[in-house]
Amino acid sequence: MDLAYLAEWANLLIRWLHLVAGIAWIGTSFYFIGLDNQLDPPRDGNPRVTGEQWSIHGGGFYHKQKYAVAPERLPEKLHWFKWEAYWTWISGFSLFVLIYWGSASTYLVDPQVLDMAPWVAVLVSAAMLAGGWVVYDLICRSTWAEDETKLSIAMVGLLVVAAFVACHLFSGRGAFLQVGAMTGTIMVANVAMVIMPGQKKMVAAMQAGQEPDPKYGRWGKQRSVHNTYLTLPVLFLMISPHYPMTWSHPFNWVILLAVALAGALVRQYFVSRQFGRNPIILPAAATAVVVGLMVVLRPAPAPSLAGVEVPTMAEVQAISANHCAGCHAARPTFEGIAVAPKGVMLETPQQLRRWAQAMRQQVQTEAMPPGNLTEMTAEERTKILAWIAAGAPAQ
Ligand code: HEC
Incomplete structure (x- = not known):
């Protein structure tokens, strides 16, 4: 079994784990934020209890109570929540290393953005992962953190800088994942x-018989609230590779920020609902942002195709053989590619016609070939697009 084939399995298994751990983590995070926001005043006499909630789930009744700071005595058994977060990071980081560092020339570097040696790109990417956390943590520990507004401005500023820098260093796709990985790292580091x-x-x-310092509770809560606003933006960044329209735009860093904003607005709406409010302006604003993006990112009309002669199937096959079928073939020849990516094979006329629409999206946005590795020319792209626009004729 060759290495590229094993890497494909590693990719599948780690991604599977990443999804499962991520769902468990974000699920618990959403649950506890929601619980905290929906506690009722306690009816029971214990003065340490500050809120409680009754709920019903899976055929059972549950009664949860929250203690301000801590109960009088440490319970014998205490459930901790950390491995969901840790495994999400371990699997996510492994996947990032496997794909974006392992094939940096394909996924991370785009010579049209910045011509970097792959190893330099990996070093910069690693420095940004660590640096993002260090800067964020310093801000949270600074005097700025005492003022909610100042802190929020600093956080947004940090995200703007990260998006701008990443999009000017890496391929669009790599930059989005880089910012996603940085944010995810901050979230897990908050836990750890x-x-x-x-x-x-x-x-x-408590074990030493003392009253715990409430500041730890406050700090933990602050980070946990940051995490909750970051979840939706991060999830978008993680699925963004499937949507080249978002990262192939020249102002992709602005688009990244706009989608992140829409995500945070939606999250804010969830949270407001938990407090019994219904600020419909929030989802309306998020919708406006998304509709705005739909308009801005609409594919450019292709007037250039008007005079272009529709190429023959033989020509299309030749272009694909040069630029696509090295990877998209029953037996890929491109180093590091073991099986046709996403099952897309572009060798025979039947295959080319079957995938024509998918090809249009990839060729037009220049998402394929990745990083334009095979140096496909604008003229060749126009030919493929003209062929697809003519209904992908078989001759
Ligand atoms: C260096 C290898 C390579 C070359 C060359 C290449 N591709 Fe791809 N292609 C990939 C990989 C890897 C993926 C999977 C991307 C991912 O992981 O999301 C892919 C995915 C695709 C998809 C599916 C997209 C999706 O998300 O469903 C299409 C369609 C596609 N390529 C078309 C093309 C076309 C057309 C060309 C030639 C112009 C081309 N590719 C050249 C590696 C390549």
Whole structure:
């Protein structure tokens, strides 16, 4: 079994794990934020209990109580939530290394953006992953963090800089994933470096018979709230490779920010609903952003195709053989590609006709060939588009 084939399996298995862990993590995160926001005043006499909720799920009744700071005695058994977050990061980082670092020349570097050696791109990418967390954490620990508005401005500023820098260093697709990975890293580091250590200190204080310091609870809560606003934007960035229209635009960094904004607005709406409010302006604004993007990103009309002669199937096959079928073939010859990506084979006339519409999207946005590795010319692209516009004739 060759390496590229094994890498394909690694890709599948790690991605599967990443999805499962991510669902578990974000699910718990949404659940606890929602629970916190929907607590009712306690009816029971314990003065330490600040809120409670009754719920019904899976055929059972549940009664949850929240303690301000901590209960009087440490319970014998305490459930912690961390492995969901850790495994999401471990699997996500592995996938990023496998794909974006492992094939940096394909996925991370675009010579039209910046001609970087693949190893340089990997180093820059790693530095940004670590640097993003360091800067974010410094801001949260600075005096800025005492003022909600200032902190929010700093956070948005950080995201703007990250998007701008990434989109001017890496391929559009690589840049979106880079920003997604940076944000995901910040979210997990919040759990590993702030929330967990704080909780451990609280538990240790209780074991020593002392009252835990409430500041750890506050810090943990602040990071947990940041995480909740980042979830929707991060999930978009993670699925963005499927949507070249978003990252192939010259102002892709603005588009990244606009989608992130729409995601955060929607999340804010969920949270407001949990408080019993219904600020319909939030989803309306998110919808307006998305509709605006639909208009801005609509494919350019292709007047250039008007005078273009429709190429013959033999010509189309020849262009594909040069630029696509190295990867998109029953037996790919391109190094590192073991099976036709996404099952798309572009060798025979039947295959070319079957995938014509999918090809149009990829060729027009210049998403394919990745990083224009095979140096497909504008003229060749126009020919393929003219052939598809003419209904992908078989002759
Ligand atoms: C260097 C290898 C390589 C070359 C050359 C290449 N592709 Fe791809 N193609 C890929 C990979 C890898 C994917 C899967 C992308 C992903 O992981 O999302 C892909 C995906 C696709 C898809 C499916 C997109 C989707 O998300 O469903 C289409 C269609 C496609 N390529 C068309 C083309 C066309 C047309 C050409 C030639 C102009 C081409 N490709 C050249 C590697 C290549």
